[in-house]
Amino acid sequence: MSGLLDLLNSPIGSQIIKGVAGQAGESEQKTAGVLSMALPLLMGAMKKNTATPEGAQGLMSALTNKHDGSILDNLGSLFGGGVDDNVMNDGQGILNHVLGAKQPQVENALSQKAGVSSDTVATILKVAAPLLMGVLGKQARNENVVESNGIGNLLGGLLGSDENSNKEQSLIESFLDSDGDGSILDDVAGMVLGGSNKGGGSGIGGLLGGLFGK
Structure with a gap:
C-alpha cells in the first residue's frame, strides 16, 4: 500500500496540495508542510480510536456510507471556484470527532511549527479531512476491507508498513496520549513544537520528520 509520503509526492497529491493552498490562500510549500504534519497526526488519532470495536465500526460505517473515495475522482471540480460549504462543514464534523476539544490546540501547534496563521491551518484541516477520509475509503475498496x-x-x-515506520507509528500513538488517560491529543502543542530541532528530537515533529525522510 502506498504510504502518506507516496500520496503527497504523487500527481494526485500535487493536485491536492495546489487546491488546498488555493482555498487557504497560502503558498503550496507551506501548505504541503502543514499537510505533512497534520495527515499523520489525524491518521494516528483515527488509528488510536479504532482500537475499540465501537471506534472501528464507526469509521468503517463512515467509509462505507459516505466517504467511499469518490471525492478524489474530480478534484478539478472540487477546487474550481472554491471548495463547497458542504465539504467544509463535513471536514469540520470529522475534525470534531477526531480532535474534539483539542482542535484549537492542534491548530495553534501546527501554526507555530509551519509558520502560518492558525486560521489558515484551520482551513487546511477542514479541506484535508474529507480528502483523507476519501483516501481511506478508496483504499478500503481497493483492498476489499x-x-x-x-x-x-x-x-x-x-502510515508506513516497514519495521522502522511501525516503530515511529507506535511512538506517535504513545505521544498522542502522553499521560495514558485516553485523551489522545494531550500536550500535542508541546510535542509538535518540541520536534523543531534539526536533529529530529523526541517530539512529534521530529518523529514526523523521520517519517517523511526529512
Whole structure:
C-alpha cells in the first residue's frame, strides 16, 4: 500500500496540495508542510480510536456510507471556484470527532511549527479531512476491507508498513496520549513544537520528520 509520503509526492497529491493552498490562500510549500504534519497526526488519532470495536465500526460505517473515495475522482471540480460549504462543514464534523476539544490546540501547534496563521491551518484541516477520509475509503475498496477489524491495518499501512515506520507509528500513538488517560491529543502543542530541532528530537515533529525522510 502506498504510504502518506507516496500520496503527497504523487500527481494526485500535487493536485491536492495546489487546491488546498488555493482555498487557504497560502503558498503550496507551506501548505504541503502543514499537510505533512497534520495527515499523520489525524491518521494516528483515527488509528488510536479504532482500537475499540465501537471506534472501528464507526469509521468503517463512515467509509462505507459516505466517504467511499469518490471525492478524489474530480478534484478539478472540487477546487474550481472554491471548495463547497458542504465539504467544509463535513471536514469540520470529522475534525470534531477526531480532535474534539483539542482542535484549537492542534491548530495553534501546527501554526507555530509551519509558520502560518492558525486560521489558515484551520482551513487546511477542514479541506484535508474529507480528502483523507476519501483516501481511506478508496483504499478500503481497493483492498476489499469490509469488516471493521481490518481498518486498523489499513491505517497502519498508510502510515508506513516497514519495521522502522511501525516503530515511529507506535511512538506517535504513545505521544498522542502522553499521560495514558485516553485523551489522545494531550500536550500535542508541546510535542509538535518540541520536534523543531534539526536533529529530529523526541517530539512529534521530529518523529514526523523521520517519517517523511526529512
